[in-house]
Amino acid sequence: MKLLAVETSTEACSAALIIDGVVSERFELAPKEHTRLILPMIDELMSAAGLKPQQLDALAFSCGPGSFTGVRIATAVIQGIALGADLPIVPVSTLAAIAQDFFDKNNDKPLRESLKIAPTNCNLAFTAMDARMGEIFWGVYQRNEQGFAELIGKESVTTAVDVEFPDLIGAGVGSGWGVYHDELMARLAGRVSYCEIDNLPRAGAIAILGAQGFKQGLAVTVEQAMPVYLRDKVAKKESER
Amino acid sequence: MYVLGIETSCDETAVAIYHSEQGLINHNLHSQVDMHSEYGGVVPELASRDHIRKLAPLIKQLMQESRLSSADINGIAYTAGPGLMGALLVGATTARSLAWAWKIPAVAVHHMEGHLLAPMLEENPPEFPFVALLISGGHTLLIQVKGIGRYQLLGESLDDAAGEAFDKTAKMLGLGYPGGPKLSALAEHGTPQIKFPRPMTDRPGLDFSFSGLKTFTLNTFNASKKTEQDQADIAAGFQQAVAETLSIKCKRALQQTGLKRLVVAGGVSANKQIRAALTEMTAKEQAQIYFPRLEFCTDNGAMIAYAGCQRLMAGQQQGLEIFARPRWPISELSQTTD
Numbered sequence: 291m292k293l294l295a296v297e298t299s300t301e302a303c304s305a306a307l308i309i310d311g312v313v314s315e316r317f318e319l320a321p322k323e324h325t326r327l328i329l330p331m332i333d334e335l336m337s338a339a340g341l342k343p344q345q346l347d348a349l350a351f352s353c354g355p356g357s358f359t360g361v362r363i364a365t366a367v368i369q370g371i372a373l374g375a376d377l378p379i380v381p382v383s384t385l386a387a388i389a390q391d392f393f394d395k396n397n398d399k400p401l402r403e404s405l406k407i408a409p410t411n412c413n414l415a416f417t418a419m420d421a422r423m424g425e426i427f428w429g430v431y432q433r434n435e436q437g438f439a440e441l442i443g444k445e446s447v448t449t450a451v452d453v454e455f456p457d458l459i460g461a462g463v464g465s466g467w468g469v470y471h472d473e474l475m476a477r478l479a480g481r482v483s484y485c486e487i488d489n490l491p492r493a494g495a496i497a498i499l500g501a502q503g504f505k506q507g508l509a510v511t512v513e514q515a516m517p518v519y520l521r522d523k524v525a526k527k528e529s530e531r
Numbered sequence: 532m533y534v535l536g537i538e539t540s541c542d543e544t545a546v547a548i549y550h551s552e553q554g555l556i557n558h559n560l561h562s563q564v565d566m567h568s569e570y571g572g573v574v575p576e577l578a579s580r581d582h583i584r585k586l587a588p589l590i591k592q593l594m595q596e597s598r599l600s601s602a603d604i605n606g607i608a609y610t611a612g613p614g615l616m617g618a619l620l621v622g623a624t625t626a627r628s629l630a631w632a633w634k635i636p637a638v639a640v641h642h643m644e645g646h647l648l649a650p651m652l653e654e655n656p657p658e659f660p661f662v663a664l665l666i667s668g669g670h671t672l673l674i675q676v677k678g679i680g681r682y683q684l685l686g687e688s689l690d691d692a693a694g695e696a697f698d699k700t701a702k703m704l705g706l707g708y709p710g711g712p713k714l715s716a717l718a719e720h721g722t723p724q725i726k727f728p729r730p731m732t733d734r735p736g737l738d739f740s741f742s743g744l745k746t747f748t749l750n751t752f753n754a755s756k757k758t759e760q761d762q763a764d765i766a767a768g769f770q771q772a773v774a775e776t777l778s779i780k781c782k783r784a785l786q787q788t789g790l791k792r793l794v795v796a797g798g799v800s801a802n803k804q805i806r807a808a809l810t811e812m813t814a815k816e817q818a819q820i821y822f823p824r825l826e827f828c829t830d831n832g833a834m835i836a837y838a839g840c841q842r843l844m845a846g847q848q849q850g851l852e853i854f855a856r857p858r859w860p861i862s863e864l865s866q867t868t869d
Contacts, residue, residue, distance in 0.1 A: 333631065359616075362580075365583055366620070369587045370628025371628050373587055512591070517580075524577065525577060
């Protein structure tokens with residue numbers, strides 16, 4: 291199983307290749323540099339693996355939520371490659387990728403112990419990305435038995451004080467926790483005792499989730515591989531003014 | 532050489548395939564005009580969202596209809612600017628990534644170069660050098676064209692573009708968006724009752740200004756009884772003023788450069804009265820006039836495929852960087868200063 295993944299939905303830019311479960315990744319923190327970096331990253335990864343796009347089994351991309359332009363860059367890169375090499379595409383949530391990365395990192399026992407995180411906190415992520423305009427992109431992810439991030443309920447764009455959540459204990463993960471820490475802590479009332487705010491989505495996690503999604507038959511055609519903005523109302527019609 | 536052209540700079544998603552010897556093979560387009568009209572103008576974020584929905588299916592369909600396989604395509608040309616950043620990025624990113632997957636060169640095309648070369652797609656194309664008048668919703672430019680990539684800016688609008696002046700005036704007259712074509716249709720039922728100004732024609736130079744004319748039109752309309760006939764008469768007066776102003780400046784440009792060929796392109800070049808005024812002027816000047824066919828006056832993929840093909844044949848191509856430049860003066864395209 292060979293899959294190429296791209297992630298450009300925040301100020302980070304990354305590409306990853308997963309070949310039979312082994313991930314190689316290029317990652318850079320580079321605001322507004324995605325268009326300069328992403329194809330060279332992909333080209334390097336593919337050359338290093340000695341692969342042509344036609345030899346891949348599938349593609350994956352972070353379909354959002356995130357910066358609208360950033361999410362469209364990932365979508366358009368993957369659509370272009372899919373058109374060119376006739377490949378299926380697995381869209382992967384940006385929030386799922388953030389949660390997956392958190393699970394993978396913190397289920398490493400020595401690291402967890404050095405950070406003094408209780409194990410109960412490492413299998414559930416209340417994931418929040420800053421969505422600007424006073425809102426966050428919100429999703430609650432659980433680590434399933436196979437180790438993959440699985441969504442509980444629905445993702446949403448919401449104010450911090452209105453987030454919906456299951457009655458479970460977990461960790462607060464993502465940039466949204468940096469901006470709305472107090473509001474979220476108050477709303478989740480004791481369910482969160484550990485927070486990480488520097489988590490950026492990475493193509494490595496997109497690749498892991500993409501490969502799993504591909505096995506589960508979640509791949510779609512190029513026409514169906516679309517961004518998920520969550521914020522769908524972006525302008526008022528004349529009739530609504 | 533087969534070249535796939537991709538255009539997403541504003542509110543049309545357009546694709547085409549051009550062959551260096553056989554000419555235009557096929558083209559396809561999706562217009563967003565109906566969607567934006569509900570908002571009274573182009574909403575950039577919605578334009579980007581629609582481009583990404585439509586572009587990949589359009590490319591797929593174009594390839595199937597053209598009975599070409601991926602191995603036949605030798606290069607990809609994409610509009611890199613000027614235009615809306617988010618919209619440009621969809622076309623540029625898809626194009627550059629597709630070219631990477633196909634292992635073929637990609638070239639970034641200037642949108643206005645596409646427009647000014649659009650008459651080259653016709654049976655009887657102009658020879659170089661010529662004067663080009665580019666009139667659209669975003670631009671009003673007079674350019675001396677010495678060859679592909681050899682452009683000298685002669686004049687431009689200092690405020691509103693010609694098409695913008697049409698749309699804004701139409702809005703003031705209560706004609707909705709995009710009102711330019713509606714204003715022209717209405718003008719056919721009117722006769723100018725007073726003389727509208729011909730901006731910047733009483734002084735030397737080849738620059739334009741349409742915002743004063745727009746204000747004059749508004750004042751005239753407000754001072755009228757605002758009947759349907761008043762509306763039509765005012766639309767006629769406005770349109771005649773624009774047509775004559777363009778005509779005076781083009782005549783000046785031909786005289787100043789000593790050239791005898793005028794190319795007129797861009798969305799506003801579909802306007803009948805403007806075409807008539809310019810045709811009459813060139814006949815008097817014993818010059819030739821060239822227009823693209825109506826469907827290639829507005830944004831299209833064919834002009835991008837054509838311009839890109841010329842640049843690819845001249846050995847130009849872009850690296851792996853996805854190139855998009857919302858503000859890109861056409862004068863920067865010229866490598867020579869002659």
